[in-house]
Amino acid sequence: MPTDASHRDRCAVAGIGATDYSRNSGRSDLTLAVQATLAACADAGLDPQQIDGIVRSDMDTVRPNDLAHALGIPELTFWGETGPGGTAPPAMLGLAVGAILSGQATTVLCFRELNGRSGRRYGLGAGGAELVGGGGTYDEFFVPNGLTTPGQIFALMAQRHAHEFGTQPEHLGRIALACRERANANPAAQMHDRTLTMADYLASRPIAEPLRLFDFCLETDGAAAVIVTSTERARDLRRPPVLIRAVAQASIPDPQPGVQFPVLLRESITSLPAQAVARTLYRRAGLGPEDVDVAQLYDCFTITVLMQLEDWGFCKKGEGGPFVESGAIDAGGALPINTGGGHLSEGYIHGMNHVLEGVRQIRGESTSQVPGAENCLVTATPLPPGSALILGKA
């Protein structure tokens, strides 16, 4: 009979790899995926041909057999897919853990690839389609009325959060600045060379009020990959294992059909499914918010972070604004976040670069290292049902 702790610490991240993050990679999705995979294998000290499992996300284009073909992997014994999109990465590692502990694979690659700026731009949302909706998307209730992008959804959430709790633009600005300052320390970040002040933030042009330019994440070309194996096997590899303390997915009964727009029908739009993911994850890990030393919080928008700080129990509901104003999320604060710069300032690999940064924190190799970090929370709990994991020191 499985228990909450059945997978606790039994699998580990053995290697991580990424491409450069840019606005125009000039490379195919497959080439990006191969590059990130090779980097992760080199980091782990593994030959790519030792990979026997691959997990992808539903919004990417590269299939497991495409990668197996490109890399010359002799035999895959497991593959899987989860999503939607940005909610996938921690859950992808969860699929890998399940495959490994059930004996279906030993060495599982989890990857994301996207030409998110030069190719398909998620931020365009419904785009220019002439006929919209149907098939359980419920887009027919939203898009014909001018609600067409993820940014507009989060603008409605931010406005409601401001109405209920008095959240101010400067609160969201603190999140943008924290991510930018971490990116300024990270040479791999797209915004490494560009500083941001609160005055810059407040002066940036509105996009969908109350959200402005710097509340939005970057659009990025790039790929990121991790190799998961058993903790026992990881101990024999090149790098010290980074333990997967626990992983969790959660959906909630409150309306969550479709991919994005129907979340506006939820009873409260100032909370995310993060609350449900948090309950399960903390229980499985045997940890609570007080045990989290550093967090990589999914930041498609600043308001997404603010709501997650509340939903994950780092502060009370509605107190996200004062919490960030206190400096808690900054370097040296109680809960440094998005230490590589996050989606707002490092790059938007749809949740996966957060997993890589979490591994760096546990290894002690982040460019904004939190001294003695033993537990790093990595979340992917934006719009629909979500997932998250906690990485820990062996």
Add this chain to the structure above:
Amino acid sequence: MPPTPVTDDLDTAGFFAAAARGRLAVCRCARCDTVLHAPVGYCRACGAFDVTWTEVAPTGRVYSYSVVTHQVHPDFPTPYTLLLIELDDLPQVRLVGRIDGRADVHVGRSVVAEFPPADEAPLADEALALPAWRLA
């Protein structure tokens, strides 16, 4: 032209059929009356597969809003004001409205839906009519 909604989805067509008659309707369980929005053909409360569309007053209040200033979709010139509306009759039902320009709105503001007369409906699909929300 703004995007056209699919109006023949088996689970949501009732909304558009009512709109074509100048009425606002919501999906409910025919057996236990539970409101089903987003519309589905199965009632999670009582297990019935029998659902129906009932008319409600075309009035509501602003639950949240956003003035969109950055044009993304080619057919929605900015600025415009997006409204997330809760219906007066059934606050648990939310619909989206759009008002051209920067509307003078706040959370709680009353709004009302109007339906274009049939002779103004697009020629290509004269059955199509969407509720147009405006400040009450």
